[in-house]
Amino acid sequence: MQSDTKSHVDQIKSPSGYPVAILRFEGDIASTSKDAVLGAYEGLPRETTKLILLDFTRVDYINSSGIALVIQLLIQAAHSGQTVFAFGLSAHFTKVFTMVGITKYARLFPNQAEAMAAL
């Protein structure tokens, strides 16, 4: 019943020429999404990946277990000196991420262009 989470990584350059990894998620983000969220993140080379964007554009459902996975990703990123931004959340999940305090550790943007402009 729980739909799978798909994820893939795009590597691009920031406007200043720094490498940026975009983790693009699709489907639900729930307790079953550990590999798609943390696995995808842990596959990034830490030495060269300092800027990370999380793309939620194709995500319809995020529950508290899914939010916990995002927080675990942010914890690991903070330990590795990486900056994480997120974009593509619906108005509702932007509110939920703000309520739980994620915005303190990952700035949220409406879309990729606005996130890239802030890098």
Next chain:
Amino acid sequence: MTEPKTTTVEVRLPTKMGYEKVAMSTASAVAKLMGFPEDRIEDLKTAVAEACINAIEHGNRLNEKLSVGVVLRADNDALEVKVIDDGRGITTQPARPDIDRKMHGEEDARGMGMFLIQALVDEAEWVTGADGKSSYVRLLIKLDKTPV
């Protein structure tokens, strides 16, 4: 004076993660029929999903022989949702989640469900059944309430 009209919808979910989405869809459909605005329907969907996840995971302890009851009562100005499981309920409310403590490993990254429920609906209460063998969470969302 408007005569109060109540409509009841009941759903029984298997104790399996993912089936909370059936309750979400049902609650969303009822709320749409009642005329709730889209943002309040999204609040309701998340609150109902979290209540069902708690019932599946903590109330019924993932025991697939048990089921989760969801009873929606719509009246003129509010929608009440009861999510019923076979657990013993909760005796103390968990502390409000603290993102700084989570980021520093001083608090589990999980444990936000009850906080979200309380933040997104107008009323939320956790009730232990008189027999001590079942409990429910009761949510209330008001039709005329401005968004959270």
